[in-house]
Amino acid sequence: MKGIKSTLGLALVLISFVACNQKKSESCCSDQTETKPTTEEIDHLGITNPEYLSAASKRALKWPKHGNEWFIEFEVFDLKGDFAYEEGVVRRDPSAIIKENGKFYTWYSRSTGKVDGFAGDIENEKVFPWDRCDIWYATSEDGITWDEQGPAVTRGEKGAYDDRSVFTVEIMKHEGKYYLCYQTVKSPYNVRVKNQVGLAWSDSPDGPWTKSKEPILSPADNGVWKGDKDNRFMVEKKGDFDSHKVHDPCIIPYNGKFYLYYKGEQMGEEITFGGRQIRHGVAIADNPQGPYVKSKYNPISNSGHEICVWPYNGGIASLITTDGPEKNTIQWSKDGINFNIMSSIPGAPHAIGLNRSADTEKEPTEILRMGLTHEYVSYDWQYIRGFKSHRKTSHVAPGEEGKE
Secondary structure, three states, X not given: OHHHHXXXXXXXXXXXXXXXXXXXXXXXXOOOOOOOOOHHHHHHHOOOOOOOOOHHHXXXXXXXXXXXXXXXXXXXXXXXXXXXXXXXXXXXXXXXXXXXXXXXXXXXXXXXXXXXXXXXXXXXXXXXXXXXXXXXXXXXXXXXXXXXXXEEEOOOOXXXXXXXXXXXXXXXXXXXXXXXXXXXXXXXXXXXXOOEEEEEEEOOOOOOOEEOOOOOEOOOOOOEEOOOOOOOOOEEEOOOOOOOEEEEEEEEEEOOXXXXXXXXXXXXOOEXXXXXXXXXXXXXXOOOOOOOEEOOOOOOOOOOOOOOEEEEOOEEEEEEOOOOOOOOEEEEEOOOOOOEEEEEOOOOOOXXXXXXXXXXXXXXXXXXXXXXXXXXOOOOOEEEEEEEEEEXXXXXXXXXXXXX
16 A cells, blocks of 8 residues: 555656646646636736736735825925025935924924045044034925024034934924924944934924933844944844834824834845835834834834825825835825835935825825925035925826827
8 A cells, every 4th residue: 555655646746747847937836726806807907818827917916906096206396595505514304394373394404514434533523414413494485485594403412312413303293392303323423323313392393492311212222243343234133123223203193192103224234135124113102202112013114214104094104215125105004003005106205304284184195295305416415405296197198298
């Protein structure tokens, strides 16, 4: 019996092998019956033969069944007044826009002087464009011409957690109070420095601002550097997705709590098939001033760079740009944690400052109809620009506009 079973098993293997060879390059051995498309799906996706579905067709059949309401295109343009380009001054990473007292307000990172990098005296020189920054603010009557009002939050005293730079700020208004969350760096600003997130609050958008005595968010402390050389890619253990840096904070009031979304950079960050290994996380608090507790579900994205999130339809939407395999997509989560891709977006601006005065429930992307961004003229100099967007619902060949 044992010999008969062995012979029978061998025969079945040979039959399977021959059958697969007869199909040659086609995926004969994969399960072709796992997805059964409808007649409408076959027509919509242009499937040649529903009995033979490629991996691409199987993925397409699993795409969410929604229209083009999440698909938009952007246009970027120069602004006037103090946001016009000014060589010698860095203005970058604008916050969201809010409208108070009949005026638009925004906050941003501001510094002066060229970038020296890490080769010189890092204690006294400027290693990044966002190094040695203070947070300034500006106002506008029309969103086009902006008047710089001066500093809102400045660097701390020597030895404080924010003594080197305060930058990449975001604004939140809640119950008549205003909150600025932002990145902080303590000197010296070396390659392995672990930046944190600070918070300031005020009863007026014009200040004065009270700063938190301690950071409200810090990197995970479970990575291990390799050796003593100041090299961020040499590690014994990488640790969590945010073991090196917590960046681009943004607080959203949501479901009676406060969701602090942020970008995490990992010790020993790698380049993947999607580019830099960057992911987003969230920390949640009962009070705007914290304490903030990181979600056990972190990271909540596979990709992204600057945080760009807004409430919509009872959930949270997120524009994911620049880095990772899911970059250049808009995603949405019904619970603020579990995000799904809603559309793929071409040419999204960097460091978006949303228009928080928009009606976020009118359309999923209404908040992106106008806003702020920044642009590099060179690595030394950046300035703030405006953007606008529109829904893209159909395609017309060049020269055929108006003939539909």
